[in-house]
Amino acid sequence: MAERRGKNGHPVNATSPSTTLLGSLLADPQATAHRPGQAGESTRLDSSLPAQSSAAGPADVDAAASLPHVLPVPVETIGVLRQQVANDVDTIKKERRARGETLDAAALEQVVRAQIRVRVAEWAQEWSIEHTPLTGEQISVLRGELFNRFFLAGSLQQVLERPGVEDILIDGPWMFIDVQGQGRQRMRSPFTADEQALEWVNQMAAMSGHGERLLSYSTGKVDFDLPDGSRVAATLLTEPNLVISIRRHLLEKAGxxxxxxxxxxxxxxxxxxxxxxxxxxxxxxxxxxxxxxxxxxxxxxxxxxxxxxxxxxxxxxxxxxxxxxxxxxxxxxxxxxxxxxxxxxxxxxxxxxxxxxxxxxxxxxxxxxxxxxxxxxxxxxxxxxxxxxxxxxxxxxxxxxxxxxxxxxxxxxxxxxxxxxxxxxxxxxxxxxxxxxxxxxxxxxxxxxxxxxxxxxxxxxxxxxxxxxxxxxxxxxxxxxxxxxxxxxxxxxxxxxxxxxxxxxxxxxxxxxxxxxxxxxxxxxxxxx
Structure with a gap:
């Protein structure tokens, strides 16, 4: 079977699963949710990576760019698992409403975490039949990616959380990061192909309430907000790559x-x-x-x-x-x-x-x-x-x-x-x-x-x-x-x-x-x- 390639030239093989670049780019979902004390979720795969500090530097970006651990998980699997969790949560919401109950933010997060554990456990068991089983650390990272995709910015969340990051621009295989007071830094994009980047854009746009106007070749461009207030502009009006711009509001509370x-x-x-x-x-x-x-x-x-x-x-x-x-x-x-x-x-x-x-x-x-x-x-x-x-x-x-x-x-x-x-x-x-x-x-x-x-x-x-x-x-x-x-x-x-x-x-x-x-x-x- 001929290999299918994306718009930017990256291979996207329909039969052999493409890997998902997660590793050190993924934040601990407990940390990203700012709810310390909840154990059992995701941890960093590489303990040698520097912890977040008061200022981001080239070492941080280099460590994130190296991605020493790559999960052997098909890109499509992440999307399927997230949709399954979303369907589960919708069902639970309907059942609660039928009983006259509602889900506040904290209860919703607990439900999502629980459904992620269930769906990942089921999938991992089936995956291990024909593939090398994932380690406990890899499963934790997979859970973290699903949580981030459900509430936050997915694979880009930890990059967004680096102290001092003002702007991120992804142009095909490259990502350019503007850090306050440090100039521009260049690293590999967390997306392995334009198709994966496009899926991320439309998923985030749908979550932001702009799902009625998703990015496509007929639409050309889309703008929306991430859950943390960062502003995203994505376009297919550029050649040869899809371009994504993310602007953060670091000084939002400044007086x-x-x-x-x-x-x-x-x-x-x-x-x-x-x-x-x-x-x-x-x-x-x-x-x-x-x-x-x-x-x-x-x-x-x-x-x-x-x-x-x-x-x-x-x-x-x-x-x-x-x-x-x-x-x-x-x-x-x-x-x-x-x-x-x-x-x-x-x-x-x-x-x-x-x-x-x-x-x-x-x-x-x-x-x-x-x-x-x-x-x-x-x-x-x-x-x-x-x-x-x-x-x-x-x-x-x-x-x-x-x-x-x-x-x-x-x-x-x-x-x-x-x-x-x-x-x-x-x-x-x-x-x-x-x-x-x-x-x-x-x-x-x-x-x-x-x-x-x-x-x-x-x-x-x-x-x-x-x-x-x-x-x-x-x-x-x-x-x-x-x-x-x-x-x-x-x-x-x-x-x-x-x-x-x-x-x-x-x-x-x-x-x-x-x-x-x-x-x-x-x-x-x-x-x-």
Whole structure:
């Protein structure tokens, strides 16, 4: 029989079982569930692998990539066993409902574990008739993979749990991992073929509630969330391999205090931005890719007074301000745009612009748009101008000088002429905050993300453009690349609103150089203080 090969060239033999790369990539299901003390589940196959520590390093990735122990289990078997367990659990749920009982999260986990033991024991007994029996350790790993596939991210779960992992991209046989503060690392993919990767994508998509739009060659791409909140984008619109991108939200709980600790803002900017949010000033946060725009806006969202209601509008859920189990922050309703049902099928599509109008019907006092990219900019700015005081959005701009031009693009695409677009920006936006990044990892240094500019809008200039008043900016005279106060006088109305919310009017005289800690840069050998 001819050997069948997958799209990326990996052999997929229909008669001889392909092996499943589990081994050191699999986490102990007790650890991944964060429920210590439950014995009898999975353990690591290689005791020489380093335990999880406070920082991931190349040794961790190399150990995971080596996969010294490979289970001789057909890929199809994992899927079949998982489906059997799912069917068992569904039956148990129906029986419980018929008796008027329900399964909470803890009880459901116990049921799943029990059914996994039963199904794996039955399968292992049949497998041993014609094959080498699995060891006790291998059976534990198989149980762990089934548990992870049922609740978590399957074979990728332990990679996701490595401390500091920000992004994972799988491109055919290779996996690229971006670790915070360490740059990019390359290793073998945990999937042996595109077919296996495709099965994982669709299984995870179905579990996330997006099963009505799975990945196929007719669909081309799919986006969904993993149980831990990580964002997955997978596509077959690439050649020759299926590509999977996973983005983690490491800084999901970060507040302004954390940003001060990390050097993204100083204590003066912290006090200024906190007062600006509480005073209801509308803010645009701009910057290039990976500069921390979303992290800053999420921190500002936590400063919205508890008495208010906040609506977040995103294509990909990154702000996650609605996850507030203790009610410590403003009530947040998380709206999410929706793509059509296929590449050429727009039915069911909901745009961010439509969501701006929708959110107002739920009595949201403020609106936060994850990233303004298209014609939703018009709806967003109108919401800022017509009652959404204190609303915020992020904007991709490669340098500080291009912020207004970058905001003009979606406005003109929406049909506004230059004059109308400038007037809309000037009327709707109070503050623009620019964040930047210096990456010196390849030079032996660190990655620095920080605010460099804060402007307030000051009406229309004589040339008909938006006039900006520089409140904070870098100061070359003292060698400071981060935002420090300027001598420009702030609009008196806004200054009074800030003062009523705890920010003094004489702030420039108190801290003319800001309160930044020293910044050491490797590239030019200078030290700013």
């Amino acid at each position: 302004l205090d954390d940003l001060v600790t990390w050097g993204s803002i100083d204590t003066l900017l912290q006090a200024f931005l906190r007062a600006a949010v509480r005073a209801g000033l509308s803010i645009v946060i701009a910057g290039d890719m990976a500069t921390g725009k979303t992290t800053l806006m999420r921190a500002l969202g936590r400063e919205v007074p508890v008495k208010e209601r906040l609506a977040t509008l995103e294509g990909e859920p990154e702000l996650r301000l609605n996850y507030d189990p203790y009610g410590e922050h403003a009530h947040t309703i998380a709206f999410r745009s929706r793509e059509g049902n296929g590449e050429r099928d727009a039915s069911g599509k909901v745009t961010l612009g439509e969501l701006v109008d929708t959110s107002m019907r739920y009595r949201a006092s403020r609106v936060m748009v994850g990233e303004v990219r298209g014609t939703e900019a018009v709806a967003m700015l109108k919401a800022m101008m017509m009652g959404g005081a204190g609303s915020m959005c992020t904007l991709h701009a490669k340098d500080p000088e291009s912020v207004i031009d970058r905001l003009m693009v979606p406005l003109t695409e929406a049909g506004l002429n230059d004059s109308a677009a400038y007037r809309l920006i000037a009327a709707a936006v109070d503050l623009i905050v620019y964040v930047d990044r210096i990456d010196e990892i390849d030079l032996g240094g660190s990655e620095h993300r920080f605010v460099t500019h804060v402007w307030e809008t000051a009406g229309i200039s004589e040339r008909g453009a938006v006039s900006l008043n520089h409140l904070f900016q870098p100061n070359e005279d003292i060698g400071e690349e981060r935002a420090v106060p300027t001598t420009s006088a702030m609009n008196s109305r806004r200054a009074k609103r800030l003062a009523r919310n705890g920010f003094p009017t004489n702030w420039r005289a108190q801290r003319p150089r800001g309160t930044w800690a020293a910044l050491t840069l490797v590239g030019d050998g200078t030290v700013a203080s």
